[in-house]
Amino acid sequence: xxxxxxxxxxxxxxxxxxxxxxxxxxxxxxxxxxxxxxxxxxxxxxxxxxxxxxxxxxxxxxxxxxxxxxxxxxxxxxxxxxxxxxxxxxxxxxxxxxxxxxxxxxxxxxxxxxxxxxxxxxxxxxxxxxxxxxxxxxxxxxxxxxxxxxxxxxxxxxxxxxxxxxxxxxxxxxxxxxxxxxxxxxxxxxxxxxxxxxxxxxxxxxxxxxxxxxxxxxxxxxxxxxxxxxxxxxxxxxxxxxxxxxxxxxxxxxxxxxxxxxxxxxxxxxxxxxxxxxxxxxxxxxxxxxxxxxxxxxxxxxxxxxxxxxxxxxxxxxxxxxxxxxxxxxxxxxxxxxxxxxxxxxxxxxxx
Amino acid sequence: xxxxxxxxxxxxxxxxxxxxxxxxxxxxxxxxxxxxxxxxxxxxxxxxxxxxxxxxxxxxxxxxxxxxxxxxxxxxxxxxxxxxxxxxxxxxxxxxxxxxxxxxxxxxxxxxxxxxxxxxxxxxxxxxxxxxxxxxxxxxxxxxxxxxxxxxxxxxxxxxxxxxxxxxxxxxxxxxxxxxxxxxxxxxxxxxxxxxxxxxxxxxxxxxxxxxxxxxxxxxxxxxxxxxxxxxxxxxxxxxxxxxxxxxxxxxxxxxxxxxxxxxxxxxxxxxxxxxxxxxxxxxxxxxxxxxxxxxxxxxxxxxxxxxxxxxxxxxxxxxxxxxxxxxxxxxxxxxxxxxxxxxxxxxxxxx
Numbered sequence: 001x002x003x004x005x006x007x008x009x010x011x012x013x014x015x016x017x018x019x020x021x022x023x024x025x026x027x028x029x030x031x032x033x034x035x036x037x038x039x040x041x042x043x044x045x046x047x048x049x050x051x052x053x054x055x056x057x058x059x060x061x062x063x064x065x066x067x068x069x070x071x072x073x074x075x076x077x078x079x080x081x082x083x084x085x086x087x088x089x090x091x092x093x094x095x096x097x098x099x100x101x102x103x104x105x106x107x108x109x110x111x112x113x114x115x116x117x118x119x120x121x122x123x124x125x126x127x128x129x130x131x132x133x134x135x136x137x138x139x140x141x142x143x144x145x146x147x148x149x150x151x152x153x154x155x156x157x158x159x160x161x162x163x164x165x166x167x168x169x170x171x172x173x174x175x176x177x178x179x180x181x182x183x184x185x186x187x188x189x190x191x192x193x194x195x196x197x198x199x200x201x202x203x204x205x206x207x208x209x210x211x212x213x214x215x216x217x218x219x220x221x222x223x224x225x226x227x228x229x230x231x232x233x234x235x236x237x238x239x240x241x242x243x244x245x246x247x248x249x250x251x252x253x254x255x256x257x258x259x260x261x262x263x264x265x266x267x268x269x270x271x272x273x274x275x276x277x278x279x280x281x282x283x284x285x286x287x288x289x290x291x292x293x294x295x296x297x298x299x300x301x302x303x304x305x306x307x308x309x310x311x312x313x314x315x316x317x318x319x320x321x322x323x324x325x326x327x328x329x330x331x332x333x334x335x336x337x338x339x340x341x342x343x344x345x346x347x348x349x350x351x352x
Numbered sequence: 353x354x355x356x357x358x359x360x361x362x363x364x365x366x367x368x369x370x371x372x373x374x375x376x377x378x379x380x381x382x383x384x385x386x387x388x389x390x391x392x393x394x395x396x397x398x399x400x401x402x403x404x405x406x407x408x409x410x411x412x413x414x415x416x417x418x419x420x421x422x423x424x425x426x427x428x429x430x431x432x433x434x435x436x437x438x439x440x441x442x443x444x445x446x447x448x449x450x451x452x453x454x455x456x457x458x459x460x461x462x463x464x465x466x467x468x469x470x471x472x473x474x475x476x477x478x479x480x481x482x483x484x485x486x487x488x489x490x491x492x493x494x495x496x497x498x499x500x501x502x503x504x505x506x507x508x509x510x511x512x513x514x515x516x517x518x519x520x521x522x523x524x525x526x527x528x529x530x531x532x533x534x535x536x537x538x539x540x541x542x543x544x545x546x547x548x549x550x551x552x553x554x555x556x557x558x559x560x561x562x563x564x565x566x567x568x569x570x571x572x573x574x575x576x577x578x579x580x581x582x583x584x585x586x587x588x589x590x591x592x593x594x595x596x597x598x599x600x601x602x603x604x605x606x607x608x609x610x611x612x613x614x615x616x617x618x619x620x621x622x623x624x625x626x627x628x629x630x631x632x633x634x635x636x637x638x639x640x641x642x643x644x645x646x647x648x649x650x651x652x653x654x655x656x657x658x659x660x661x662x663x664x665x666x667x668x669x670x671x672x673x674x675x676x677x678x679x680x681x682x683x684x685x686x687x688x689x690x691x692x693x694x695x696x697x698x699x700x701x702x703x704x
Contacts, residue, residue: 051567120567215403215472218611239591242609250688254604257594259570281697296691323697334693336602339648341686345633345675 035280036075036100036148038172039066040140040165041155041269043080043090043104044112047129048265048313051120055263058314059090060114062155062178065266068318069273069305070153071097072326074280077146079103079165083111083134093319102143107134122261123237142168151276154198155269156180159190166197173288174279176200176272184210195224200231202268208234230289233275233299235268241306243299249292253299254337256307256329263313267306270318274298274305274326304329387632388427388452388500390524391418392492392517393507393621395432395442395456396464399481400617400665403472407615410666411442412466414507414530417618420670421625421657422505423449424678426632429498431455431517435463435486445671454495461486474613474662475589494520503628506550507621508532511542518549525640526631528552528624536562547576552583554620560586582641585627585651587620593658595651601644605651606689608659608681615665619658622670626650626657626678656681 046060067076075098082104094101110133118125140161150173154162162177169175175198183191184207191211195201201224205217214220221232221244231249234242240255278301284290290298304326311317398412419428427450434456446453462485470477492513502525506514514529521527527550535543536559543563547553553576557569566572573584573596583601586594592607630653634646642650656678663669 216610216612218609236591239588240604244609250609250684251691252592252606252609252688253691254606254689257570257596257602257604258568260568293692297695300691327696330695332602334691336604337606337689337691338693339603339605339652339686339689340645341690343649343682344679 035150036077036146037070037151037153037276037280038077038079038142038146038149038169039063039070039153039155040079040142040161041066041153041157041178042112042135043078043082043086044114045086046265046314047113047115048263049117050122050263051118053262053313055313057113059087060265060314061112062157062266062269064090065269065309065315065318066153066155066273067094067099068097068315069270069309070277070280071099071273072305072318072321072323073274073277074098075100077103077143077149079140079142079146081105081107081112081134081138083107083109086111100146103141103146105134105138105141109134116265118264122264125264140165140168147171150174151280152176153272153276154178154194155272156183159183159187159194162194163190163197166194173284174199174276174290176202176276178202178268178272179207181207181210192227195229196227199229200233201229202233202235202272204235204237208232231295233271233302235271237264237267241271241299241303243296245292245295247292249295251296251299253296253303254333256303256333258307258310261310264310265313266309266315270309271302271306273302275302277301277305300330300333301326304333387502388429388498389422389503389505389628389632390429390431390494390498390501390521391415391422391505391507392431392494392513393418393505393509393530394464394487395430395434395438396466397438398617398666399465399467400615401469402474402615403470405614405665407665409465411439412617412666413464414509414618414621416442417621417661417667417670418505418507418625419446419451420449420667421622421661422629422632423451423625424657424670424673424675425626425629426450427452429455429495429501431492431494431498433457433459433464433486433490435459435461438463452498455493455498457486457490457493459486468617470616474616477616492517492520499523502526503632504528505624505628506530506546507624508535511535511539511546514546515542515549518546525636526551526628526642528554528628530554530620530624531559533559533562544579547581548579551581552585553581554585554587554624556587556589560584583647585623585654587623589616589619593623593651593655595648597644597647599644601647603648603651605648605655606685608655608685610659610662613662616662617665618661618667622661623654623658625654627654629653629657652682652685653678656685 041063042061044061045057047056063080070076077100112133112135113131115129152172152175154177156178177198208220212220212223225246232244241253243251275298278298282294308317393415394413396413397409399408415432422428429452464485464487465483467481504524504527506529508530529550560572564572564575577598584596593605595603627650630650636642660669
């Protein structure tokens with residue numbers, strides 16, 4: 001069956017199953033057929049300054065990071081807008097990957113621009129400037145060929161736009177939502193509507209506190225789960241991620257200790273890309289839900305993709321990333337987080 | 353053999369093997385014979401304010417937290433000093449546990465006092481006042497009966513005092529060092545001498561950056577390991593702990609998500625108590641070193657004891673803690689951190 005697949009790779013790629021490049025060492029991964037991942041979010045040009053370096057007008061935006069990460073696993077259907085100044089090379093790159101650009105609008109005007117500076121502790125940053133450009137009048141239009149995507153990532157954009165997307169995607173099997181402080185503060189009622197309609201929410205600890213007014217993260221997460229969410233993922237930057245499930249699941253995914261963090265921008269979006277990318281390669285349970293073991297494994301993949309993205313500015317590291325690299329880091333995370341599951345204090349030693 | 357042990361419990365307690373109270377549900381743990389744990393550090397009266405509550409002149413100090421935590425596992429030999437105002441009830445409590453007080457000096461004068469206030473994010477605090485009291489002229493004298501302790505915790509005191517202890521304990525099998533920003537800034541050469549002579553160092557990320565002048569934790573840890581340490585543990589507060597070994601080991605111990613953090617004071621000392629307490633119950637390898645699997649398991653025990661201490665002010669939660677409680681939390685940490693160790697991207701699904 002593997003031979004058959006390898007032999008028919010080119011044909012199969014036309015049918016919606018993709019051949020991932022550069023994985024000769026570990027054979028080819030056959031993806032679950034016709035499972036594509038839809039993302040709606042920003043494509044931007046970022047100017048980012050860290051204590052050690054600076055990059056100007058590099059490819060950025062949540063949807064860019066997500067698409068590049070998730071396309072390592074499966075086909076991504078991208079919905080976003082860019083201006084007439086958007087560099088052609090970025091489109092060429094996505095065309096070299098299983099990223100469907102049918103939903104990428106091109107409009108007269110300026111591409112969204114974002115400027116930020118990181119603190120010495122790279123878990124904190126200040127946004128210095130935001131130029132919405134063509135996003136000012138953006139409305140998400142989901143092409144008909146995208147509507148069968150069972151997996152949906154609502155990247156960090158206005159809650160009103162996220163609601164528009166949900167209206168057009170009533171059949172999605174798993175919907176994941178990201179947001180930020182700005183919407184918690186200025187668009188709370190709309191954001192609440194979105195939270196009540198999705199399956200999983202990604203938030204930082206600070207965002208949980210802001211939204212729930214709970215000082216305890218555990219209490220805040222419980223409040224969020226009571227809104228109907230199946231899962232809440234707490235993004236902890238360099239500390240990894242926590243998964244809380246409405247079924248009582250708690251999972252603490254280990255962080256990967258990076259020698260050098262070049263730029264953490266996009267780590268949360270790459271996390272979502274690794275998470276949904278992985279889930280797109282496994283079968284859900286008969287009822288259509290993913291098993292909790294697969295959800296946990298997805299969180300680990302999210303951490304892995306999130307760690308890689310920090311190793312370079314923009315999507316630099318994701319461009320060259322292969323599934324081989326993911327496998328190596330996965331094994332490292334297994335080794336660094338598993339410990340004796342059978343310890344009990346009944347130990348008889350040094351018998352006289 | 354268990355019956356024999358239970359039957360002879362009282363006698364054995366006289367010989368240095370201790371019967372742990374309150375563990376009927378899980379049988380009794382037989383400790384490794386004659387393995388005691390020595391701690392040198394502060395015993396204090398703490399006044400602590402959190403955003404939600406305040407406690408005055410409660411039992412505090414690194415050695416207090418450590419002794420109470422580690423004595424759940426095995427006998428602790430305590431070296432510290434208290435003033436003539438030290439409440440008798442605290443001594444009575446330790447007498448009810450396997451805490452040897454032969455090395456606890458009582459001097460005319462005031463017990464060490466520490467006052468601090470926590471921020472809304474309880475991972476940060478400000479020290480408001482420190483009154484050294486009888487610690488001003490303290491010198492550590494190790495009673496002869498303590499000198500065979502193979503496990504040694506140098507809690508956070510002046511590096512010069514820590515050196516005095518090391519001089520008196522040349523046979524220790526595993527020495528663990530804690531310190532703080534004050535000594536990094538004011539006693540750097542002495543602190544360096546201590547680091548070069550111990551096996552394991554506990555530090556926060558900020559302390560690693562301060563001491564090594566490296567912005568990368570991984571690079572900072574490597575610099576520390578190059579000083580001759582076997583292990584560096586990075587204390588991450590509510591995010592758990594990271595273990596780095598000179599042998600290349602990396603281990604990320606999961607954090608336990610507390611519903612409510614009452615007071616994080618002493619979490620690092622209770623961590624050390626759980627770590628060395630656990631190691632005191634297992635046999636080292638033939639060469640005298642502990643296996644890396646036992647070191648990892650010790651870090652998990654450290655996290656467990658550190659999490660319990662946050663559930664109340666002072667040593668409140670540790671007073672009533674039983675090994676049953678530890679077992680339950682251990683299992684929770686296994687469940688929340690282990691994931692499919694066998695994932696590979698070779699998955700053949702949806703065969704045609």
